[in-house]
Amino acid sequence: MADQKDDTKKSSDFSFITQEGGIDWAKFPIGTALKDAVDRNDERFSSACITLGIMSREGRTEAEVFLFGMLTYYENDLARKSEIVEALKFSRSKRAAQVLFSELDQIVSSNTTRAYINTILETLGTLPKGHVKQGLEKLIQEKKWTYKMKAKFTAILEELEW
Numbered sequence: 001m002a003d004q005k006d007d008t009k010k011s012s013d014f015s016f017i018t019q020e021g022g023i024d025w026a027k028f029p030i031g032t033a034l035k036d037a038v039d040r041n042d043e044r045f046s047s048a049c050i051t052l053g054i055m056s057r058e059g060r061t062e063a064e065v066f067l068f069g070m071l072t073y074y075e076n077d078l079a080r081k082s083e084i085v086e087a088l089k090f091s092r093s094k095r096a097a098q099v100l101f102s103e104l105d106q107i108v109s110s111n112t113t114r115a116y117i118n119t120i121l122e123t124l125g126t127l128p129k130g131h132v133k134q135g136l137e138k139l140i141q142e143k144k145w146t147y148k149m150k151a152k153f154t155a156i157l158e159e160l161e162w
Contacts, residue, residue, distance in 0.1 A: 045083065049067070
């Protein structure tokens with residue numbers, strides 16, 4: 001019974017609501033998002049990814065680490081992995097760029113994976129230039145990638161220069 005009271009207390013703690021009525025993501029409880037991130041319900045999963053991405057942007061390293069782990073957990077589900085990668089657009093960390101480049105290293109380019117690869121590239125294009133420039137330059141030199149993919153890498157680099 002004591003555990004039940006503790007759960008009630010936690011769920012009624014709204015210290016993450018600012019005086020202006022907004023959300024302080026640095027104080028927002030992470031538990032529900034973590035549970036929803038492994039839920040079979042697609043809407044809950046999507047919401048969890050966005051929540052974790054925003055929390056990451058606001059300095060919640062544990063949220064970003066969980067997103068990284070989810071890429072492994074959903075290793076065979078490209079649709080869910082794409083949503084996780086989309087959530088990493090909120091990130092500003094060098095580690096996020098490294099994880100995304102690792103995804104590109106591991107994936108085989110095909111008709112099936114092309115949309116996922118494009119999502120990774122879009123997300124890399126939103127990260128700080130200093131975190132992605134060297135990785136993109138390396139991809140351009142790799143024999144694994146087609147001319148068309150290398151042109152995409154070059155376009156991202158050019159866009160980051162602006």
